[in-house]
Amino acid sequence: MNPMIRVRLSAMMFLEFFTWGAWFVSLGTFLSINLKADGAQTGDVFSTQSWGAIIAPFIIGLIADRFIRAERILGFLHLVGAVLMYQMYNAETVGEFYPYVLGYMILFMPTLALVASVSFNQMSNPEKQFSSIRVFGTIGWIVAGLLISYAFRWDNSEAAAAGQLRNTFLLAGGSSLLLGLFSFTLPATPPRAKGEKISIGKILGVDALKLLKDRNFAVFFLASVAICIPLAFYYQVTNTFLVHSGVENATGLMSLGQVSEVLFMLLLPVFFTRYGFKKTILVGMLAWVVRYLLFAYGNADDLFFMLILGIVLHGVCYDFFFVSGQIYTDARAGEQYKSAAQGLITLATYGVGMLIGFKIAGLITDHYKTGEGSFDYKMIWLIPAGIAAVVFLLFALLFKKETKKISL
Known part of the structure; x- marks a missing residue:
């Protein structure tokens, strides 16, 4: 280049x-x-x-x-x-x-x-x-x-x-x-599909729905939607939680999550190759549980390190679930449905899954409001921790061992 x-x-x-x-x-x-x-x-x-x-x-x-x-x-x-x-x-x-x-x-x-x-x-x-x-x-x-x-x-x-x-x-x-x-x-990037017939189904990745006939892919698909509920809590609540807890420079501190994302992205190929898809994605799910427990029981004083650890876990939470999930989707879809499958997963997670998650996060936050600018954050964080734990357990039980090895 x-x-x-x-x-x-x-x-x-x-x-x-x-x-x-x-x-x-x-x-x-x-x-x-x-x-x-x-x-x-x-x-x-x-x-x-x-x-x-x-x-x-x-x-x-x-x-x-x-x-x-x-x-x-x-x-x-x-x-x-x-x-x-x-x-x-x-x-x-x-x-x-x-x-x-x-x-x-x-x-x-x-x-x-x-x-x-x-x-x-x-x-x-x-x-x-x-x-x-x-x-x-x-x-x-x-x-x-x-x-x-x-x-x-x-x-x-x-x-x-x-x-x-x-x-x-x-x-x-x-x-x-x-x-x-x-x-x-x-640099000029001409339209890729100029003159081609297009359909709503193709745009939404509907062609990839037939992949749901495979039990493991269906379990992964539903888990991807469900895990977006805890993800929505992170985006919606964390910065406010840190500020209300008395943490200064909350936005800058949260950027540690992106630093972590880069570092764990480098570790992902090693972990994926050594332990396989199922164990990798389970680690990603478990990280969501641990992160929210750290938020629930940490504070801005003597347990401030717990809040920092919760932020730094972002690399494991995101990379080990979502990035490894993209790799899995790419491998299972094959050449014919590769683009459609990625489009479908994106629509289901960032579209439907997080739409549900943001709504739930808002309702939970209101439910545990204790006064003007005051919230029971311990209970607020225990909710997504519990959801992530349920998704973790169901995935561990329902996702069967793959016979076909997935490589990076």
Whole structure:
């Protein structure tokens, strides 16, 4: 790959995930402290990510893959996203905020596939080249968190109460504007399916439903949907929990989860090869249980290390379940259904699974509210820990030993 193209693609990935991390991590805290949102309202706002994931395949399949070059639609979506970010910055109530964040997530979620498409189009060997480009996205997310906590200090308790978390939307909007303009300078990525017939079933990956006839794949599919319920608690509740617990620089500390994600991604091939898919994914599920128990019983004082461990476990939680799950799906689907199967899993997890999870997290948070800005977080965290434990046990019992070896 041309070195300059590599630099441009790396910058694209950095800005893409910097934009997301600059506002999404601290969103729950902003909603709770600044917009006085209750748990149900917070769940509805976070659910916009799921609606975006559900709608994204239509934008990609019906527009980007057929009519418009990927880098151009990427630029357009981010330019409009910058305008919506500014409107979110100005919103004073949850009712005013919601339509803007819904519109933003409907436009943003397709860009995750678009940046991958632009990257793959320039690669001669994606299996070896993509990870070195994609890692800059994780770096972008980390940098956003560090800036918010340690450079601008918008998320410390006093600044958050004073409304400074609102500035995260300006930061994200500026990044979105920059990426929108930058996208038009990226290498041309022509529509892949121009002139081809397209169907709703193909866009949604319905063709891959026949894979559910295999017992093990069906068990994995249902477990993937169910484990997204605990995952939703992490995104929706953690930052608010840390701030309410008196933890300073919560957004920056949560970036340790992305550092962990990179490190455990390097360990995943070793673990996967030595212990196989079932044991790897069970470790990922068990990590969710342990993480939430650490959150439930840790605190910002003498047991602060438990909160840090819970954050650092993100690499195991995400990589050992979701990344190994993508590998398993790719191996079981075969060439004919490979793309459809990945699309179906994405729709089922980030769409349906997390939609359910965000709703449940909101209801549980409201149920255990003990006063203004006060919650019984021990009980709140025990709920997703219990759900993850049930999924772990059912998967361990129902997923039978595979006769076909899956390799990386």
